[in-house]
Amino acid sequence: MTDIEEKIKELKNHINNTKTKINLENKQIQLKTLEEKSSYRDFWDIPEKAKEQLKEISRLKEEINFWNEVEKELQEIEQIYYSLSNDEKISQELLNQLLELEEKINEKELEFFLSGFYDKNEAVMILTAGQGGRDAEDFCRMLFRMYCKYFEKKRWPYKIVHQHFSEEGGGSKESGGEIGLKNITLEIDAPYTYGFLKNETGVHRLVRISPFDAKKIRHTSFVLVEVLPQIEDINLENIELKDEDLKIEFARSSGPGGQNVNKRETSVRIVHLPTGISASCQSERSQLQNKQKALYFLKLKIFNYFSQQKDAEKRNLRKKIEPSWGNQVRNYVLHPYKLVKDLRTNIETNQIEEVFDGNIDMFIKAELLQK
Numbered sequence: 146m147t148d149i150e151e152k153i154k155e156l157k158n159h160i161n162n163t164k165t166k167i168n169l170e171n172k173q174i175q176l177k178t179l180e181e182k183s184s185y186r187d188f189w190d191i192p193e194k195a196k197e198q199l200k201e202i203s204r205l206k207e208e209i210n211f212w213n214e215v216e217k218e219l220q221e222i223e224q225i226y227y228s229l230s231n232d233e234k235i236s237q238e239l240l241n242q243l244l245e246l247e248e249k250i251n252e253k254e255l256e257f258f259l260s261g262f263y264d265k266n267e268a269v270m271i272l273t274a275g276q277g278g279r280d281a282e283d284f285c286r287m288l289f290r291m292y293c294k295y296f297e298k299k300r301w302p303y304k305i306v307h308q309h310f311s312e313e314g315g316g317s318k319e320s321g322g323e324i325g326l327k328n329i330t331l332e333i334d335a336p337y338t339y340g341f342l343k344n345e346t347g348v349h350r351l352v353r354i355s356p357f358d359a360k361k362i363r364h365t366s367f368v369l370v371e372v373l374p375q376i377e378d379i380n381l382e383n384i385e386l387k388d389e390d391l392k393i394e395f396a397r398s399s400g401p402g403g404q405n406v407n408k409r410e411t412s413v414r415i416v417h418l419p420t421g422i423s424a425s426c427q428s429e430r431s432q433l434q435n436k437q438k439a440l441y442f443l444k445l446k447i448f449n450y451f452s453q454q455k456d457a458e459k460r461n462l463r464k465k466i467e468p469s470w471g472n473q474v475r476n477y478v479l480h481p482y483k484l485v486k487d488l489r490t491n492i493e494t495n496q497i498e499e500v501f502d503g504n505i506d507m508f509i510k511a512e513l514l515q516k
Contacts, residue, residue, distance in 0.1 A: 277366025294503025
């Protein structure tokens, strides 16, 4: 038996075992039932519930289609192999296709480890520059660029909801020369993105010779990464925000260098005074829409805050994470050597340029498999 024949047999067994493990037949029945319900006349009587069901229909379709497509792809490779097996060049190409298919299947299987209540949800990611001044703001831009490249590799659609630029000049070559960021909020609109990204939450630390220091002294800077699940408003109804507990600020939506995107004060920032938690939005066209979106993000953050507090109480660990020394989850060292190391899994690499180009699967997968 050739390498290709062995790999085809191995992948067939792998696919069949996985389909049994995830009970794909049951999911097909579940999809059919939900689609029938969506055609009922009273389906939209409760809009929030209807949206949840449509989202579940979309997720089930995507999962079922995935396994149908990989089966079809494997069958096509097998047919080509047995008709052109004497061609060495084609055989090598087919082996490469099989290895790519195997990687795709392994990637999909990571979803088995996402069993948290909101792991299937889309995500909100917030990056906030901490200690380190201009270097921290530049590092925030570097991480933003890194995550965007990662999302693009995964084909996860994302959008910027709010960004607060540095008041200083341009950035370093590592950040693409772009102006630094004090903070930025992103929505990642693909299923399971919260489950995949939630362990990125924590303080990220950069050590390098500062490009902004004429004395070329080594600097340490920090960025806090927060990942929240996107939750339908109906599930946030228990979070009551009193008007007297809110401080609402309006400003002009701005771009790099302080240039105003528009002349009206449409950007909204809301602070929850009892907790000090804040949320901002400037992506919508009107002040009212930005206020509604900012309130939604504020509820998400408060929901997450109290959820973490409950978990901390169970473990007797009530601690607020600050973007500073002692709380970091991953180090990015550019000087005196090059190394990126995750302090939870001990996964490390000296290919730091690749990491900043969005190749961070090794860290995300290791953290998922460790849980």
